[in-house]
Amino acid sequence: MKPGDRVVYPNQGVYRVVGVVEMDIGGKRQSFVRMQSEENPAATVSVPREKVPAIGLRRVATGEQMEGVFHYLAAQFDDPELDWKVRHRDNADRLIAGGVLGVAEVVKGLHSLSRIRPLPTKEREQYDNARHLLVHEIAVSLGVPAVLAEDYVDYALMPPAGVKFDLKPPPTPVLLPSRPKKRRPVAEDEDDLGLSDLGIDIDLAGALEGAAALPEGDLPAAEGEEGEAATPGAEAPAAEAGGDEADEGEGDDAAARPAKAAAKTQPKAAKAAPKEKAPAKAAKPAAKKPEKKAEKKPAPKKATKPAAKPAAKRGGKKK
Amino acid sequence: MIRIVTLERLDPTDLAFLTGTLYRAFGVGTEHAGDRHLPADAEGKDGRVDAIRLLKDAPPVRSLPDDKVLYITSAPLSLPKGPLGEPPCWGFAEFGGERAVISTSRLPARGVTEASIETWRKRLAREAIHALGHTWDLHHCYDARCAMHPSWSQGLAERPEMELCTFCREKSERKIRLAKT
Ligand SMILES: [Zn+2]
Numbered sequence: 011m012k013p014g015d016r017v018v019y020p021n022q023g024v025y026r027v028v029g030v031v032e033m034d035i036g037g038k039r040q041s042f043v044r045m046q047s048e049e050n051p052a053a054t055v056s057v058p059r060e061k062v063p064a065i066g067l068r069r070v071a072t073g074e075q076m077e078g079v080f081h082y083l084a085a086q087f088d089d090p091e092l093d094w095k096v097r098h099r100d101n102a103d104r105l106i107a108g109g110v111l112g113v114a115e116v117v118k119g120l121h122s123l124s125r126i127r128p129l130p131t132k133e134r135e136q137y138d139n140a141r142h143l144l145v146h147e148i149a150v151s152l153g154v155p156a157v158l159a160e161d162y163v164d165y166a167l168m169p170p171a172g173v174k175f176d177l178k179p180p181p182t183p184v185l186l187p188s189r190p191k192k193r194r195p196v197a198e199d200e201d202d203l204g205l206s207d208l209g210i211d212i213d214l215a216g217a218l219e220g221a222a223a224l225p226e227g228d229l230p231a232a233e234g235e236e237g238e239a240a241t242p243g244a245e246a247p248a249a250e251a252g253g254d255e256a257d258e259g260e261g262d263d264a265a266a267r268p269a270k271a272a273a274k275t276q277p278k279a280a281k282a283a284p285k286e287k288a289p290a291k292a293a294k295p296a297a298k299k300p301e302k303k304a305e306k307k308p309a310p311k312k313a314t315k316p317a318a319k320p321a322a323k324r325g326g327k328k329k
Numbered sequence: 330m331i332r333i334v335t336l337e338r339l340d341p342t343d344l345a346f347l348t349g350t351l352y353r354a355f356g357v358g359t360e361h362a363g364d365r366h367l368p369a370d371a372e373g374k375d376g377r378v379d380a381i382r383l384l385k386d387a388p389p390v391r392s393l394p395d396d397k398v399l400y401i402t403s404a405p406l407s408l409p410k411g412p413l414g415e416p417p418c419w420g421f422a423e424f425g426g427e428r429a430v431i432s433t434s435r436l437p438a439r440g441v442t443e444a445s446i447e448t449w450r451k452r453l454a455r456e457a458i459h460a461l462g463h464t465w466d467l468h469h470c471y472d473a474r475c476a477m478h479p480s481w482s483q484g485l486a487e488r489p490e491m492e493l494c495t496f497c498r499e500k501s502e503r504k505i506r507l508a509k510t
């Protein structure tokens with residue numbers, strides 16, 4: 011990773027690497043990668059160098075990979091996950107660990123679903139967030155303005171009448187390493203129960219989401235505003251908090267820091283903030299649990315007919 | 330404040346309808362900043378105007394930070410081809426930025442009947458809301474009745490909606506409030 015490289019900070023957006031700086035954190039000398047937001051150059055973050063893999067920093071997708079993304083967006087999609095809890099959690103994982111195709115998967119999946127019924131608020135926000143991430147990565151990767159990137163996305167997702175594409179077989183999204191996919195919702199897990207408990211389960215997604223991401227509604231844009239207002243401050247806290255985390259070995263939590271300027275003086279409070287049960291412990295094991303990988307199955311899909319199920323639910327479950 | 334710049338003359342009643350609608354959509358004062366000329370070399374070989382270049386080269390108007398400038402042209406707009414082709418273009422904008430442009434070239438004919446003129450005005454207003462919405466960080470919306478739905482949406486011609494859905498409206502309101510403070 012060298013200065014000028016553009017990287018994707020999962021759930022946050024595209025950043026440009028400024029350089030590596032040495033800082034004293036609590037009397038300990040540490041290396042930090044300093045990065046500047048592409049969207050809002052006034053916003054910079056510094057992350058401990060050794061935490062880079064844990065945070066999931068990755069390079070911006072190449073033009074070739076992006077082409078695959080568009081063929082994926084334009085492909086048929088008929089297998090929405092109908093249990094919103096599973097879906098929301100899976101999507102949160104995809105945004106963090108699924109690479110650019112994972113982000114496209116979220117956009118496409120929720121877009122398909124929105125054609126059956128409007129998305130619940132949380133997912134509407136997740137959808138917007140995913141769109142934002144995808145649009146900006148496309149913009150940077152293809153070197154086009156964001157609004158044009160978004161037109162490209164929707165041109166693929168919902169082509170104008172009469173437009174047919176000569177599609178290549180779409181790339182296969184990476185299977186998320188964190189846990190097995192449950193395609194078939196179990197009874198007590200049925201959806202439309204409400205959104206109150208969203209994200210409370212301590213699992214990878216919950217942990218990552220609570221810790222590594224902004225509250226979902228807080229789009230990078232909003233974060234930018236914050237950064238703009240308090241840039242010099244915003245930078246140090248990231249580093250400081252990151253250093254703190256480094257000692258405790260919480261890579262995922264450290265990821266949260268750059269975004270949360272407010273966390274600067276009380277990292278502990280911030281840690282607890284996302285949920286009562288701070289994912290301090292959950293974050294790490296979840297990210298590493300290799301035994302779970304084994305359980306992962308590509309999953310017998312087509313469990314349900316998308317069109318039929320939601321209708322039944324709509325009738326039966328709402329309030 | 331939203332400042333409308335016409336690159337060709339627009340009927341004053343059309344303009345009045347547009348400013349009123351934009352005010353209602355965003356709650357932001359809207360005025361006509363005057364007529365300007367399309368940059369001389371804006372037109373490309375195919376007779377269309379590159380939307381990105383137009384926004385870059387459009388004649389500036391006096392504006393304050395956080396003002397939005399909406400250019401209206403009758404010239405057909407083109408966009409660079411994407412991985413799957415060139416999306417049709419009703420307008421273009423700087424995401425989270427200052428400038429937006431819309432073209433009347435793809436609108437249904439304005440005609441002379443009251444009904445056709447009304448449809449035309451609504452559709453113009455709809456595209457204006459859409460393009461300006463992008464300058465306030467709005468993304469496209471899956472709700473076909475929302476102005477942020479892609480402009481090639483089928484059925485738009487018959488029932489042009491000039492509204493933002495609740496989600497988009499609230500998002501733009503947050504953004505506008507943030508800009509004010
Ligand atoms: Zn648009």
Ligand SMILES: [Zn+2]
Pocket residue numbers: 470471472475476477478493494495496497498
């Ligand atoms: Zn909307």
